[in-house]
Amino acid sequence: MKKPAKSAESQPHSLQEIADSGAQPSEVWELRLYIAGQTPRSVAAFANLKKICEENLQGRYNIEVVDLVKHPQLAAGDQILAIPTLVRKLPQPLRKIVGDLRDTERALVGLQLRPASSE
Amino acid sequence: MKAATPKALAKKNTSVTSLPKAPTGIQGLDEITGGGFPRGRPTLICGSAGAGKTLLSMEFLVSGAMKYDEPGVFMAFEETAAELAQNVRSLGFDLDELAAQKKIAVDYVRIERSEIDETGDYDLEGLFIRLGAAIDSIGAKRVVLDTIENLFAGLQNEGILRAELRRLFRWLKDRGVSAVITAERGEGALTRHGLEEYVSDCVILLDHRVIDQVSTRRLRIVKYRGTAHGTNEYPFLIDEGGFSVLPVTSLGLQHEVSEERVSSGVPRLDTMLGGEGFYRGTTILVSGTAGTGKTSLSAHFVDAACRRGERCLYFSFEESPGQLIRNMRSIGLNLEQWSKKGLLKFHSSRAMFYGLEMHLAIIHKIVNEFDPQVVVLDPVGSLVQAGTGRDAHIMLIRLIDFLKQRGITAFLTNLTSGGEALERTDVEISSIVDTWLFMRDIELGGERNRALYVLKSRGMAHSNQLREFLLTPQGVDLLDVYVGPDGVLTGSSRLSQEAREKAAAMVRKQEADLRERDRERKREALEARIVSMRKEFEIEEEEAASSGKLEVAREKSVEENRAVMARSRKADTDDGITRSRKRN
Numbered sequence: 001m002k003k004p005a006k007s008a009e010s011q012p013h014s015l016q017e018i019a020d021s022g023a024q025p026s027e028v029w030e031l032r033l034y035i036a037g038q039t040p041r042s043v044a045a046f047a048n049l050k051k052i053c054e055e056n057l058q059g060r061y062n063i064e065v066v067d068l069v070k071h072p073q074l075a076a077g078d079q080i081l082a083i084p085t086l087v088r089k090l091p092q093p094l095r096k097i098v099g100d101l102r103d104t105e106r107a108l109v110g111l112q113l114r115p116a117s118s119e
Numbered sequence: 120m121k122a123a124t125p126k127a128l129a130k131k132n133t134s135v136t137s138l139p140k141a142p143t144g145i146q147g148l149d150e151i152t153g154g155g156f157p158r159g160r161p162t163l164i165c166g167s168a169g170a171g172k173t174l175l176s177m178e179f180l181v182s183g184a185m186k187y188d189e190p191g192v193f194m195a196f197e198e199t200a201a202e203l204a205q206n207v208r209s210l211g212f213d214l215d216e217l218a219a220q221k222k223i224a225v226d227y228v229r230i231e232r233s234e235i236d237e238t239g240d241y242d243l244e245g246l247f248i249r250l251g252a253a254i255d256s257i258g259a260k261r262v263v264l265d266t267i268e269n270l271f272a273g274l275q276n277e278g279i280l281r282a283e284l285r286r287l288f289r290w291l292k293d294r295g296v297s298a299v300i301t302a303e304r305g306e307g308a309l310t311r312h313g314l315e316e317y318v319s320d321c322v323i324l325l326d327h328r329v330i331d332q333v334s335t336r337r338l339r340i341v342k343y344r345g346t347a348h349g350t351n352e353y354p355f356l357i358d359e360g361g362f363s364v365l366p367v368t369s370l371g372l373q374h375e376v377s378e379e380r381v382s383s384g385v386p387r388l389d390t391m392l393g394g395e396g397f398y399r400g401t402t403i404l405v406s407g408t409a410g411t412g413k414t415s416l417s418a419h420f421v422d423a424a425c426r427r428g429e430r431c432l433y434f435s436f437e438e439s440p441g442q443l444i445r446n447m448r449s450i451g452l453n454l455e456q457w458s459k460k461g462l463l464k465f466h467s468s469r470a471m472f473y474g475l476e477m478h479l480a481i482i483h484k485i486v487n488e489f490d491p492q493v494v495v496l497d498p499v500g501s502l503v504q505a506g507t508g509r510d511a512h513i514m515l516i517r518l519i520d521f522l523k524q525r526g527i528t529a530f531l532t533n534l535t536s537g538g539e540a541l542e543r544t545d546v547e548i549s550s551i552v553d554t555w556l557f558m559r560d561i562e563l564g565g566e567r568n569r570a571l572y573v574l575k576s577r578g579m580a581h582s583n584q585l586r587e588f589l590l591t592p593q594g595v596d597l598l599d600v601y602v603g604p605d606g607v608l609t610g611s612s613r614l615s616q617e618a619r620e621k622a623a624a625m626v627r628k629q630e631a632d633l634r635e636r637d638r639e640r641k642r643e644a645l646e647a648r649i650v651s652m653r654k655e656f657e658i659e660e661e662e663a664a665s666s667g668k669l670e671v672a673r674e675k676s677v678e679e680n681r682a683v684m685a686r687s688r689k690a691d692t693d694d695g696i697t698r699s700r701k702r703n
Contacts, residue, residue, distance in 0.1 A: 034245060036244040036245065041241070041242070045239075048239075068248045069248065072252035075245050075248055075249040079228065079231075080249070081228065081243055081245045081249075081270070082241040082244075082245055082274065084241060085241070095234055096234050096236070097235070097238055098236070099238040099239035099241045100239035100240050106236065106238040107236075110236030110238060
């Protein structure tokens with residue numbers, strides 16, 4: 001984005017539009033967090049996720065927590081192998097982030113979510 | 120078993136009982152592994168792409184589900200369930216049907232690198248849960264993970280992955296499932312990611328190599344903890360019947376021998392072989408130069424065997440079945456009738472078409488299916504060419520051993536190249552055959568003729584004579600060769616020599632006849648003379664006799680006259696008469 005592109009001035013503009021469309025205030029983010037029991041890692045992942053969402057998507061996100069220990073049959077649907085896994089159902093396309101989300105920067109990149117501070 | 124300490128287990132293994140095994144149901148593989156893969160433990164199958172890893176593991180699962188009542192979970196990391204079902208349908212496995220019967224569960228695990236990001240710690244509990252759920256859903260006893268290494272492509276953190284894989288194999292053991300893990304062959308290592316470190320109970324290596332443009336599949340048990348196993352490389356086969364490993368059990372010489380004799384189909388040849396033909400279950404080699412009638416001789420043997428109601432398997436590496444039947448018809452053999460009756464089965468394939476092991480595997484397979492009493496390999500030499508020297512030798516020994524153990528009479532033909540070293544090419548296999556017939560050309564008087572002799576025949580008194588071998592419209596005929604002052608003669612030389620001898624004999628006979636007639640005539644003349652002389656003599660005798668009578672009569676009349684005169688002269692007594700008669 002930082003690259004100066006004078007020949008294609010419309011390019012960053014359209015990308016900007018796309019980025020904006022993904023983060024339109026009206027759109028609700030559907031997030032699903034897969035965990036397996038109340039392990040420290042699961043708890044940490046949920047806490048980290050909650051924090052990221054509150055900071056960046058306030059009021060326009062839903063977090064669904066799926067505990068595979070209780071519902072093992074749900075693992076196949078989203079092709080879950082690693083625990084914890086965060087799945088971004090909406091907006092499209094589908095994204096997966098495995099790990100406890102302690103690295104906020106990487107989590108944001110993974111979610112393709114621009115930090116609120118940069119806006 | 121699980122309760123026993125490892126030490127106690129090991130001790131137990133060294134004694135009578137072996138590890139509990141989960142049979143694979145794959146022909147040959149159960150033999151060399153001593154009953155199958157280790158039960159309740161993971162087995163690693165590694166090999167390069169296309170070596171047959173998926174197929175082998177799938178067959179392990181399917182035969183478990185179908186034959187041994189052990190349901191199985193197939194966790195696929197490469198192919199979707201639909202693709203898998205389609206791939207194995209050609210082998211006669213209906214995965215959908217088995218899935219419906221809850222005997223097999225297929226779980227496709229898709230790892231898309233591009234849609235996954237990693238941040239922070241994680242584990243593979245999701246995989247464990249999925250696997251656990253699948254196992255529980257059908258009560259699986261067997262699990263296949265094909266190919267779990269794909270995880271390395273999908274997830275970045277190798278440290279976590281390795282730790283989790285170690286935990287996975289431990290977990291599989293704890294669940295008591297017999298697991299098969301497939302892995303891609305790596306450079307200089309068994310697997311690309313060193314999975315053999317984690318799976319240490321049983322490692323099987325599949326190999327698919329191409330030598331001289333011919334591919335051969337081989338299988339080797341790299342290790343199998345706690346069990347005795349075959350350590351060789353065993354050729355294996357993948358065909359419409361699935362996976363089969365060549366059961367080259369041993370090179371033992373413990374086969375049972377038969378006292379029974381079987382006819383060669385040529386009466387004169389039987390005569391040469393101690394009057395009764397070959398021993399049943401022995402190996403007969405017919406070698407000779409091109410066009411000496413090796414195939415014809417084997418066809419005779421087959422015909423005779425079918426006539427006895429035996430089943431014959433004819434492997435032809437040069438001629439198609441149709442061609443063989445047609446050609447043999449020209450010497451008066453109708454092989455088609457046996458083929459129609461199901462007693463005779465042809466299998467024609469070019470020797471170059473497969474590698475040596477493949478041929479061997481195919482021969483094994485067909486022999487097992489058809490269960491013949493007689494097997495013909497025509498010619499075995501081209502099979503040797505399919506391999507390389509020593510390989511071919513070993514393979515032939517294995518094959519002959521296998522046939523002997525089954526009590527099958529093997530009839531091999533072999534083409535020897537012309538020139539000086541006629542018997543050289545045969546040296547390799549000559550020591551393993553029991554009867555060796557040698558056929559050769561004899562070139563004489565501008566023609567080639569066939570001759571046959573028995574080079575060796577174990578356990579019987581056999582003729583040491585050369586016989587001329589004739590192919591007539593009525594079949595094979597063996598004739599005595601002419602052995603005379605001019606050497607061995609065959610063909611028209613023999614015929615002309617015989618004609619010459621016949622002519623000479625005729626002349627001699629005519630001369631003798633002539634002399635005989637002469638003598639006869641002489642004798643007749645002599646006898647005629649004897650008769651006439653005898654006649655003359657008789658006449659003389661008669662004459663003599665009649666003249667004597669006349670004399671007597673005359674004397675009598677003279678005496679009477681004298682007496683009359685004496686009486687008339689009144690002479691003396693009769694004494695005077697007597698005296699006078701004596702004086703006369």
